[in-house]
Amino acid sequence: MSDRRDFIKKAALGTIGISSVLSCSSTTANTAVIPTVKPTKKAVKPLVISTWNHGLPANEETWKQLKNGKSALDAIEAGMKIPEADPEVRSVGYGGFPDREGKVTLDACIMDHNSDCGSVSFLQGIKHPISVAKKVLQNTPHVMLSGQGALQFALAEGFKEENLLTAEAEADWKKWMEESKYKPVINMENHDTISMLVIDEAGNISGGCTTSGAAWKMHGRVGDSPIIGAGLFLDNEVGAAAATGLGEAVIRTAGSAMVVELMRQGKSPFEACKEIVERIYDKHKNHKDMEYLQVGFIAINKNGEHAGYSLRSGFNYAVCDDAQGNRMEDATFKMPWDN
Numbered sequence: 001m002s003d004r005r006d007f008i009k010k011a012a013l014g015t016i017g018i019s020s021v022l023s024c025s026s027t028t029a030n031t032a033v034i035p036t037v038k039p040t041k042k043a044v045k046p047l048v049i050s051t052w053n054h055g056l057p058a059n060e061e062t063w064k065q066l067k068n069g070k071s072a073l074d075a076i077e078a079g080m081k082i083p084e085a086d087p088e089v090r091s092v093g094y095g096g097f098p099d100r101e102g103k104v105t106l107d108a109c110i111m112d113h114n115s116d117c118g119s120v121s122f123l124q125g126i127k128h129p130i131s132v133a134k135k136v137l138q139n140t141p142h143v144m145l146s147g148q149g150a151l152q153f154a155l156a157e158g159f160k161e162e163n164l165l166t167a168e169a170e171a172d173w174k175k176w177m178e179e180s181k182y183k184p185v186i187n188m189e190n191h192d193t194i195s196m197l198v199i200d201e202a203g204n205i206s207g208g209c210t211t212s213g214a215a216w217k218m219h220g221r222v223g224d225s226p227i228i229g230a231g232l233f234l235d236n237e238v239g240a241a242a243a244t245g246l247g248e249a250v251i252r253t254a255g256s257a258m259v260v261e262l263m264r265q266g267k268s269p270f271e272a273c274k275e276i277v278e279r280i281y282d283k284h285k286n287h288k289d290m291e292y293l294q295v296g297f298i299a300i301n302k303n304g305e306h307a308g309y310s311l312r313s314g315f316n317y318a319v320c321d322d323a324q325g326n327r328m329e330d331a332t333f334k335m336p337w338d339n
């Protein structure tokens, strides 16, 4: 945690580059300067992009599954199960930070190129909400199941109920209870959804999101991640977008749907993400949430171009393609964290 805090501070001060590399180097570098020229990305497909460092192992698995001929939905599910199962990833699935009642509550969604989607919100006790979301898509007439109903459905589908609160997450929660006394603390350290966007060999687009949401949230709070149009949206004719950061701000602005709509009107993924981040800033600049507001979007278009853009510094995303392998790229940002 403190490493990440230092890292974010340094990144905000522009004192470190924040690319990390799995199998090949990224050529982008983050600066505290607002760019006037949009970065050029080579158009390639297939393509897998995911938010944050935990996107690297997720991308790797998704890529492997796609290359083995699995469907994009199966590949997304397999990739996202990796951070969901990893107790070190404190913002997704097992080991995720709990709410202020000490309960780990999970949100996830998945969407395919036919605009079929499945979503679960406020789900407890199931390690792989992305898999339950996929079952909602495949086996129900609905898009979204929530809370006890989502759990009941998961159990009927054969999922096992288990305790998702690790000793480490519980200790952090108890510490937060002493020091913060229910005052919400929201920043990038406890807000790291994994969102993934995929273009498969056939050029079809799919996506998914999974998260334990904001740490120390009120019991019952649902963020943007399971909401189609907010945390994730795609239109197979146009492209896809997904969000991370303060879910309330993304819901208020229908963030991902707006990014896709701007791409439909001819904007590049970069231009579309930038415009929506700026819109979110404008809507929130006098809002109580501004103090800790961070939002970031990733987007792809039908040509295989991709981009990431965030309000504040520190957001990066994993990109996997045939040309350059699996690597981290830094999102461009509007302002440094201490601005």
Ligand code: ASP
Pocket: 091, 190, 191, 192, 193, 211, 212, 213, 214, 222, 223, 224, 225, 243, 244, 245, 246, 247, 248
């Ligand atoms: N957007 C998620 C939420 O608000 C959190 C995150 O991206 O980390 O629940």
